[in-house]
Amino acid sequence: MLYRTKLFSAPRLLLRECARFMSESSEAAAVPERKYIPRRSLMYVPGNDERKINKIPQLVASGADCICLDCEDGVAINKKEEARNSIRKILDEQSLDFGKSECTVRINGVGSGFEQIDMETILSGPNLPSSVHLPKVENLDHLEWFAAELNSVIASNAAQKIGLILFIETAEGLLNIKEICRRAQELSDDSFFVPEAIVFGSDDFAADIGATRTKLSTELFYARQAVVTAAKAFRMQAIDCVYIDYKDLEGLEKQSLEGAGFGFTGKQVIHPGQIGIVQQAFSPPEHRIQWATQLIKEFEEHQEAGAGAFVFRGQMIDMPTVKQAKNVLQLIAKDS
Known part of the structure; x- marks a missing residue:
C-alpha cells in the first residue's frame, strides 16, 4: 500500500x-563517492599468522562484512615487522580473494613507535586496503598526525579515498570523542580518508578506568552509549565491543542484540564461529x-x-x- x-x-x-x-x-x-560499506561483523586476522591468513577464504564464505589484517593488539612486539611486511605482500600480490568482504588494515596507534613505519610500509604500494583502522585515538593531535602522514605516504598513488575507522579505547578518548569526530570530518576535506566508523575498544577502556569486566558489561553501559551517540551525530557507523567468551554463543547473541538495540551497526568478532550470529543480529528486520x-x-x-x-x-x-x-x-x- x-x-x-x-x-x-x-x-x-x-x-x-x-x-x-x-x-x-x-x-x-x-x-565519485565511496559506496556505503556495511561492517556488521569486524573480524581480526593477525598479519603475521600464516595459518589464520590462509583461513581468510573461510571467513569470506562465513559472510564476514569486514576482515582486518592486524598489526596492533593481535601481534606481539617482536612480530610487528613480520606482520606489516606480510600485509604489504598480501596487498601487492592480490593472492587472497576477499569476495564481498572488505579488506582493511589496523596499524599501531600514534605514539606506539610503530605507527610511521606501519603506514610507510603498508600504504606505500599501488594496492591499498579499503579502510585503515586507527587505534587508541585520544586527542586531536593523533588525528592531525595521521592525516599529514597519510597525505605524505599515498599522495602519489591514491585513486580514491580510503575509509578511516577510529578506535575509542581510553577515558581521554571518550571525553574527547565529539571533538575527535568533528576534526576527522574537517581533515577529510583535504586528506585521502573518509571517517566512516568508530570502534569501541572495551577491554582497553576497562583497563584504563580500572573497571572489572563482567559478562553483563554493566560497567561499560555509559561508554557504549556515548560512542553510539557520537557516531550517529556525525553520521558514522558504531561498532560494539568484543564478546571474549567465544564459546558462549547464547551470550554472544544476547549482547549482539543488545548492541543493535543501543544503535550499534556492528560488532567486533575474534572467532569464525561468532560471525553468523553477529551478522544476523545487525541485519535490518x-x-x-x-x-x-x-x-x-x-x-x-x-x-x-x-x-x-x-x-x-x-x-x-x-x-x-x-x-x-x-x-x-x-x-x-x-x-x-
Missing part, C-alpha cells in the same frame, strides 16, 4: 534546509526493509516531479534520512 504524502505547514527554515539537502544530493552525484523500500520509492517520485522536501509517514525527510534508507537496501543487495 502506498502512503500518501503531502507537505505540511512547516517553518520556512526547515523547508529551505531540506530543499538544500536535495539540491546538494544531485550536485554531489557528479562527484523486515519492517525496516519495508520502511526503506517505500521511502526510496517516494523519494524518487518526488525527485522526478521536481519536488524538494516531502513528508513520509508523518516525518519531514532530509538527505541523511534518505541515505539511511539507501544503506538498508545496500545491506540487502550485499546479502543477495
